Amino acid sequence: MVDEYGTYIHKKSNRFIFVDKTEKLLKKGFSADKVSQILIYTGAAVTADAIELAVKKGIDIVYLDRMGKPFARTYSCGQENSATVQRYQARAYDDGKGIFLMSSMIGAKIRNQAYFLKSLAKNRDNERLAGQAERIMSQAEKIKKRAEEWGYIEEARDSLFGIEGEASRIYFQALSNVLPEAVYSGTRTKRPPGDLFNAMLSYGYGILYTEVEKACILSGLNPYMGFLHTDLPGKPSLVLDLIEEFRQPVVDRSVLSLISKNLVTKNDLKPVEGGFYLNRAGRHKTLEAVSERLAKVINYRDFRHSFSSLVLLQARAVSKFLTGERNGYAPFVYWR
Amino acid sequence: MFLWLVYDITDNSLRNKVSEKCLDFGLYRFQKSVFFGELEQEKMYSLAEEIEQVLDHEEGTEEDSVLLSPVCTACLGKRLVIGKNFDIDTYAEKECLFIAE
Numbered sequence: 001m002v003d004e005y006g007t008y009i010h011k012k013s014n015r016f017i018f019v020d021k022t023e024k025l026l027k028k029g030f031s032a033d034k035v036s037q038i039l040i041y042t043g044a045a046v047t048a049d050a051i052e053l054a055v056k057k058g059i060d061i062v063y064l065d066r067m068g069k070p071f072a073r074t075y076s077c078g079q080e081n082s083a084t085v086q087r088y089q090a091r092a093y094d095d096g097k098g099i100f101l102m103s104s105m106i107g108a109k110i111r112n113q114a115y116f117l118k119s120l121a122k123n124r125d126n127e128r129l130a131g132q133a134e135r136i137m138s139q140a141e142k143i144k145k146r147a148e149e150w151g152y153i154e155e156a157r158d159s160l161f162g163i164e165g166e167a168s169r170i171y172f173q174a175l176s177n178v179l180p181e182a183v184y185s186g187t188r189t190k191r192p193p194g195d196l197f198n199a200m201l202s203y204g205y206g207i208l209y210t211e212v213e214k215a216c217i218l219s220g221l222n223p224y225m226g227f228l229h230t231d232l233p234g235k236p237s238l239v240l241d242l243i244e245e246f247r248q249p250v251v252d253r254s255v256l257s258l259i260s261k262n263l264v265t266k267n268d269l270k271p272v273e274g275g276f277y278l279n280r281a282g283r284h285k286t287l288e289a290v291s292e293r294l295a296k297v298i299n300y301r302d303f304r305h306s307f308s309s310l311v312l313l314q315a316r317a318v319s320k321f322l323t324g325e326r327n328g329y330a331p332f333v334y335w336r
Numbered sequence: 337m338f339l340w341l342v343y344d345i346t347d348n349s350l351r352n353k354v355s356e357k358c359l360d361f362g363l364y365r366f367q368k369s370v371f372f373g374e375l376e377q378e379k380m381y382s383l384a385e386e387i388e389q390v391l392d393h394e395e396g397t398e399e400d401s402v403l404l405s406p407v408c409t410a411c412l413g414k415r416l417v418i419g420k421n422f423d424i425d426t427y428a429e430k431e432c433l434f435i436a437e
Binding site: 015 | 360379
């Protein structure tokens with residue numbers, strides 16, 4: 001993974017060469033065999049030759065704004081044929097599969113929130129946290145009960161949003177028990193984030209987002225055709241659905257550990273109107289931690305996978321469930 | 337695995353082609369004719385193969401040679417360096433790298 005500012009990237013045989021525009025100093029080249037993803041921040045340029053090399057080698061180039069939100073990405077025009085998958089994906093909206101998928105994903109997200117709080121409660125011997133984890137868990141139980149009443153996807157959506165909202169409210173409130181007031185105000189704030197913890201979460205979710213979107217595309221799914229998140233032009237609603245399973249295990253846990261170890265502090269913030277963004281040092285530390293987390297290998301259902309490959313496995317599982325190759329869909333739940 | 341690659345090649349243009357190959361495969365230059373880096377076994381074979389094709393040229397001489405030698409981390413830990421420092425961290429693969437200021 002290469003993250004990079006104010007330079008331009010060109011190709012030389014099998015290498016990406018980074019040139020500093022200001023100095024015209026030739027920087028180190030990188031073998032395309034050793035790169036899996038290039039993240040580019042506004043202000044850098046890539047030549048078409050370098051893009052071609054990246055595409056040939058299956059290297060993902062993602063362009064991010066200063067908040068860490070991806071606004072463009074390049075991938076090969078020679079994508080595998082995914083028309084079949086997308087036909088089923090469109091049908092799933094009305095044939096009940098969509099409802100099943102989104103309630104699985106949200107159920108998993110809520111359980112992941114509860115398991116994370118549980119592990120925090122255990123480590124800190126905190127009764128109050130344990131209680132909040134239980135309350136969140138009971139929200140997940142509600143989904144099972146309500147699911148029988150849902151006829152249309154719209155009813156399911158309203159109901160799920162309500163349950164998910166309640167769980168998230170308890171969850172973000174509970175986190176104020178483990179984070180000092182100086183870095184976390186006790187609620188989730190975005191656009192702009194109001195404190196250090198929120199700024200890091202927003203940035204980390206941006207990185208995770210690129211991973212989930214890539215997995216959707218590689219699995220033949222249409223990232224813009226989701227179930228829980230409604231259709232809007234330019235809104236990748238399926239990515240927003242699937243990302244829910246991975247927010248806590250990948251981003252929340254790595255961000256919280258960075259803050260607890262004092263590795264990222266208020267000095268890594270840049271004030272803007274109404275809130276804060278991470279400055280360069282803060283972005284680097286957060287990106288590094290989330291990347292390492294994505295590469296981390298864990299035991300899951302008797303196999304060893306990195307979080308990154310689990311994201312891809314889940315996207316493939318969605319695709320197989322939609323086409324009928326599999327009868328069910330098991331969401332990703334992380335209980336450690 | 338980590339490996340050393342050393343060569344002795346008479347012809348300038350051939351030598352240049354071989355060093356370019358090393359860089360293409362993601363090895364780093366430690367000395368003028370010494371490269372070091374991390375490659376999968378399979379990649380090491382394909383690099384050797386490609387170098388062989390380069391040297392199989394009329395400018396190649398009987399004296400030219402290239403040596404690729406894997407080295408385990410235990411052996412690497414026992415190394416002694418005199419002069420310019422050799423820091424493994426510079427050459428080991430990383431998850432995430434920041435370039436440019």
